[in-house]
Amino acid sequence: MRFLSALATASIASIAVATDNTNSPKVIPVSFGRSTNRQPALHRRAGTYSQELNNNLTGGGYYAQVTVGTPPQTVDLVVDTGSSDVWILDSRANLCRSKTMQNYYGYCLSTYDPSKSSTYSIVSQDEFSIRYVDGSGAEGDYIRDTFSIGGADIKKLQMGLAENSTINSGLLGIGFAANVASRTPYPNIMSLFEDQDLIAIQAYSLYLDDLYAETGTILFGGLDTQKFIGKLKIVDIEPDRTGNYSSFTVPLSSLTTTADNGTITNYTRSTVSVILDSGTTLTYVPYTMANRIFRAFGAVDDTSGTGLVYINCEHLDNKNFTFDFQFGGNDGPIIQVPIDEMVLDNVKQYIELGLDVPSLPFDNVCSFGLQGSSDYYLLGDTFLRSAYVVYDLTNKKIGLAQANLNSTESKIVEITKSGIPDASGVASQVIATQTAGSGNSSSGTSSDTPGSETSEGASSRVVPAPSWEVLVMVSMASLSGLMGAGLVML
Structure with missing residues (x-):
């Protein structure tokens, strides 16, 4: 399927x-x-x-x-x-x-x-x-x-x-x-x-921008300080079981959520090695962690059937809710993923195209951008769109910072032989308004002052409902292909 x-x-x-x-x-x-x-x-x-x-x-x-x-x-x-x-x-x-x-x-x-x-x-x-x-x-x-x-x-x-x-x-x-x-x-x-x-x-460096953005950029040999917020922090890439470096594996030290009222919930019991993979659509974490998250959100795991985890779209009303990923320990970088990057309002369109959704305890149905796995733990596009990532293959380092979504400015810095530079981005998130399908139009400003290590405004953007003009055909079978073909079987 x-x-x-x-x-x-x-x-x-x-x-x-x-x-x-x-x-x-x-x-x-x-x-x-x-x-x-x-x-x-x-x-x-x-x-x-x-x-x-x-x-x-x-x-x-x-x-x-x-x-x-x-x-x-x-x-x-x-x-x-x-x-x-x-x-x-x-x-x-x-x-x-x-x-x-x-x-x-x-x-x-x-x-x-x-x-x-x-x-x-x-x-x-x-x-x-x-x-x-x-x-x-x-x-x-x-x-x-x-x-x-x-x-x-x-x-x-x-x-x-x-x-x-x-x-x-x-x-x-x-x-x-x-x-x-x-x-x-x-x-x-x-x-x-x-x-x-x-x-x-x-x-x-990789900048995907948000879910509805028209453009993004990969810079071979450089990074753009206008595309991230605060300090770019460095995490070591982990070797594989043979001691070689074969994937962009980094230690995920905690996965928490921050609610609108400031309540923080931790779903991590130990550090997990995860792969940053742009060829994978969703985010995959250990089943034990995923199941705790599903219970907290009332999500229904139907990956063995339709391939999706279903979640109530009402969670999208929590505008400032974030999933917070921290890497490399207590002093490591934290990437905040807004609720509208993890709760995907796409199921209605799938149903219109013939998807047979199972019986669910809620009527307003969305899909969850996070699933459980027993084999590979992958942070795919539902995570990467919120992060600015610098991949240093030579020195086996990853640089991470909060993405400055919808940025229209650019200040490119070369990555020299000394490795990822000690760089800071803008002070806070650009406030942008988009019209779905029409590209980015900034209705606010971003500070050019570097050095701030805050990631305020990670979800303070105005994004409309998605445009489904590009959704054409979906099979009536399983949705397991959302994992993507990114990771090679060894």
């Missing part, structure tokens, strides 16, 4: 701020924005260069538009911090030719034709094979070709070329090279960013 959510083709503009001047900062800004195009496809799941990302509201995917080959072919890829391979769909892939598969997995969003590229070369036939925790995957050849993102040209990047796939778009895996799917290790995109002197070290 699976959930198949609608995917939309990205409409993306990349902005390059790096120049050929060797003295200029090496930062590659890549923007992403939510598409408003209707797309009948179904999708299973979920210097500084800047790349724009496309926010797929219903499925949680964030898409970067890149080019591959010579002459360049445009391809839209899911940005995934939970895996390490870049792979693209072959124009002759089974999914792209089979109507039966398309009815189940969705139409291919964008593909690559190796016969049309003069710089294409094959590395190894039939050796690319990748599987994700939601059961989806792809297989084919490993190839090399020119890869361009955010104005940066990466020469001879090794990529998977999927000839067989149950995913209708490729992925941009930007994790540790040690986590590539190949049996033979190879330098992945983050390695080549550094090796080809495009960025100083293997580091980038």
